[in-house]
Amino acid sequence: MYISARADYALRAMLAVADAAGSTGDPAAGGGELVKAASLAESQDIPLSFLQGILLDLRRAGLLHSHRGTEGGYALTRPPAEISVGDVLRAVGGAITSVRGIPADRAGYHGVATGLRDVWLAVDGAIALVVDRTTLADLLSDRATAP
Amino acid sequence: MYISARADYALRAMLAVADAAGSTGDPAAGGGELVKAASLAESQDIPLSFLQGILLDLRRAGLLHSHRGTEGGYALTRPPAEISVGDVLRAVGGAITSVRGIPADRAGYHGVATGLRDVWLAVDGAIALVVDRTTLADLLSDRATAP
DNA sequence: AGTCTTCCTACCAACTAAATAGGAATACTG
């Protein structure tokens, strides 16, 4: 599994948003505090203009909502316990398992290699089990992969 | 998880070697029939000169042994039931899970993102469980991921 | 000697990821 810089940054940014919103005293469901892109970039060492493109992806995927203007910024659309690592990965990355760029479930094998497709599907399922069960809230409370 | 062309070709080539050796009547442990690179390339539609580099990797990893000359070719060093998909992947690819190119277990996180490292390790373990339990023999008998 | 085959190195082309720059559109402030 290859975690791209985009995916890595996206997760770190989401965690930073969740943390900032939670720590400023408003643990309510959706809204929370608005966090500026610049402060996310600084707290996690992410190039600002690159981060902005990532935040855009996250917004389009419905994980963040944003507000422009002087007191603008970003906030989670759902509480951290309802956003999984898999949600974030899929928002920026597309398919999680791919064979030479094409999704694992449509790899064209023939002859003696036919069984390979099932292996990739099994791998995909195993990965999904981990990343879909782990939420941002889990990560923030530092028990990363509670069974 | 991204399966590169190299990894994909390597697996298909190994399966083709295992199949050719098994079907010519010598199901003995090590040796088997020697299969030429050219016939592997043809049976699985792999560019020959690209395949040769891959076969070299597999040989250096101890999965194949080769013989030059007129009746040369490649053969498995172990029976198909003792070679896992993971063995082949690691032979051509290095680490299975990597974050931005560096191995998952040494990703440098700080602050609120500390927990991410454990997620990648969990993913790595989940993938390993699948690819290390599936052998070439499993794939050849078409019951890909028997639990 | 003469083939046949693996072995090895160097190289090229295309693509993707990563990062940058610059400008709209939008929202609040006074």
Place this chain on the structure above:
DNA sequence: CAGTATTCCTATTTAGTTGGTAGGAAGACT
């Protein structure tokens, strides 16, 4: 209604990897 802060969006540059090719050198058999 100007002015400013900020998100939003697109185009471009840069660097690295991947996929693939070419051309021999080394070994093995006839």
